[in-house]
Amino acid sequence: MKARGFVLALSLVSAVVRAGEPDWFDAFRGKAYLQGDTSYVAREKSAAPDSPPLFRLRWVVVRYGGLTETLREFWPYRNLLLVTMASGTRYVLESSFGFADEKHLDEERPWQRVSSERAAFEVWASGTAGEATADVGPCEGMRYQVRAPGGTVAFFMEDLGSRTMRATLTEITSATFPDEERRHLEALLRLSFDSNPTLATKHWSASLRYAQLALVVAMRDQVLPPEKRTLVFTQGPDAPGDLAAWRGLARLPLDLPPFPVLP
Amino acid sequence: MNSLSKNLLFAFLAFCAAAARSARAEDAPKVTLEHIVDGRGNRVCDVAKAELKADGTRRSAWVVRGLLRSDLMLTLEAVGGQATLHEIAFAGRPSLRFASPSPGGRVTATSPASSFKYFDVDLSRRTVRCNLTRLADEADPDLLAAVSEYGLLKQGLEGGSSYTPEESPIVALLAARKQAPHPSPPIRKRVPWTEGGPEADELAAAARAAVSR
Numbered sequence: 199m200k201a202r203g204f205v206l207a208l209s210l211v212s213a214v215v216r217a218g219e220p221d222w223f224d225a226f227r228g229k230a231y232l233q234g235d236t237s238y239v240a241r242e243k244s245a246a247p248d249s250p251p252l253f254r255l256r257w258v259v260v261r262y263g264g265l266t267e268t269l270r271e272f273w274p275y276r277n278l279l280l281v282t283m284a285s286g287t288r289y290v291l292e293s294s295f296g297f298a299d300e301k302h303l304d305e306e307r308p309w310q311r312v313s314s315e316r317a318a319f320e321v322w323a324s325g326t327a328g329e330a331t332a333d334v335g336p337c338e339g340m341r342y343q344v345r346a347p348g349g350t351v352a353f354f355m356e357d358l359g360s361r362t363m364r365a366t367l368t369e370i371t372s373a374t375f376p377d378e379e380r381r382h383l384e385a386l387l388r389l390s391f392d393s394n395p396t397l398a399t400k401h402w403s404a405s406l407r408y409a410q411l412a413l414v415v416a417m418r419d420q421v422l423p424p425e426k427r428t429l430v431f432t433q434g435p436d437a438p439g440d441l442a443a444w445r446g447l448a449r450l451p452l453d454l455p456p457f458p459v460l461p
Numbered sequence: 462m463n464s465l466s467k468n469l470l471f472a473f474l475a476f477c478a479a480a481a482r483s484a485r486a487e488d489a490p491k492v493t494l495e496h497i498v499d500g501r502g503n504r505v506c507d508v509a510k511a512e513l514k515a516d517g518t519r520r521s522a523w524v525v526r527g528l529l530r531s532d533l534m535l536t537l538e539a540v541g542g543q544a545t546l547h548e549i550a551f552a553g554r555p556s557l558r559f560a561s562p563s564p565g566g567r568v569t570a571t572s573p574a575s576s577f578k579y580f581d582v583d584l585s586r587r588t589v590r591c592n593l594t595r596l597a598d599e600a601d602p603d604l605l606a607a608v609s610e611y612g613l614l615k616q617g618l619e620g621g622s623s624y625t626p627e628e629s630p631i632v633a634l635l636a637a638r639k640q641a642p643h644p645s646p647p648i649r650k651r652v653p654w655t656e657g658g659p660e661a662d663e664l665a666a667a668a669r670a671a672v673s674r
């Protein structure tokens with residue numbers, strides 16, 4: 199009974215603490231469309247083509263209507279990499295851009311998210327580049343906020359490689375994902391991008407590589423130079439199929455008609 | 462344990478307690494007082510510095526009275542020349558704390574609302590500056606103004622560019638603000654305060670209380 203009371207109290211405290219935090223999925227609302235959906239398998243470069251894959255990837259791009267039809271090119275998007283490890287463990291990597299009010303760019307916007315079945319590491323962006331000048335405060339300009347069960351931190355991208363940020367991110371990631379999950383996420387950083395599947399849009403971010411980049415903040419210290427990325431991916435033999443199995447973990451809408459062809 | 466052993470043990474413990482009390486009495490904080498005056502000798506503010514050393518731990522407290530018409534308090538606890546704990550507070554309001562496990566180690570800055578860890582080598586980076594100013598504001602919205610005023614006062618003092626370990630929070634917060642040095646800071650001088658009096662006693666008592674906390 200005591201333990202149950204403790205868990206209930208902890209849940210209540212957690213809910214109260216999180217009440218003031220923005221919800222990632224609030225930025226993605228309205229009619230959703232499926233713009234891209236392709237399956238891949240990943241293997242070591244040296245492995246035989248018929249050897250069992252190390253993991254399966256499903257690259258999905260979801261677009262959200264809401265702006266005018268003429269601005270369809272710039273509708274909000276979720277660029278998702280749905281990963282299934284050989285053990286069946288699943289992850290969702292996401293580099294996305296939600297609805298942004300141009301008059302309130304100081305408000306936080308979703309940017310990168312790495313989630314497992316048990317936890318999510320989110321990076322939010324706020325402000326705009328170029329507004330920081332000598333006479334404004336140190337917190338002005340384009341900045342980022344990490345939110346994860348293992349901790350939070352506000353940072354500027356130019357400091358990502360600093361000793362301070364590396365130690366902080368290692369601490370947050372270690373407290374968010376258990377060892378096995380971190381090992382899986384490290385494996386995803388071994389993907390080589392000799393080719394980078396990209397959608398035919400003006401968005402430079404509509405590529406598979408951009409979805410995988412969701413890991414660069416969460417796993418900053420494990421990012422490898424290109425010559426050490428020894429995994430390659432090839433298109434999977436099967437059609438992608440239904441997305442129903444991912445609806446919960448990736449929070450996908452129920453109905454996903456194809457994104458209308460751009461004029 | 463027989464009764465003789467018990468008595469011996471009791472006597473030994475009593476001796477240790479008495480020795481500790483005696484050591485504490487002997488280690489009463491040493492307090493020095495000074496006025497800071499302008500170029501014409503007018504009083505700008507007063508400073509009391511109290512220091513206490515015991516069992517490998519050095520504690521010190523500075524009270525700067527009259528800075529923005531209030532007290533700026535700086536305290537330092539250094540254990541064996543390794544771990545340090547600094548605190549800075551203004552006008553008796555909540556303090557900002559800086560704890561470091563060793564020189565050059567990762568510093569944990571803590572306000573009443575949140576904390577942030579950083580390395581001193583990254584003090585000039587915007588990430589550290591932004592987080593430190595946020596923590597300072599969380600502790601007390603006037604704290605950064607008081608730190609700037611103290612920085613200006615230091616610039617006007619002879620040899621003011623060198624900061625002591627007690628002033629480490631000032632150095633960190635000035636770096637966070639990245640304020641350009643004043644082109645012609647007003648001249649300030651230190652004058653030992655030896656004449657005593659109720660004001661001196663009160664200031665000394667404040668420093669003594671801070672160092673003994």
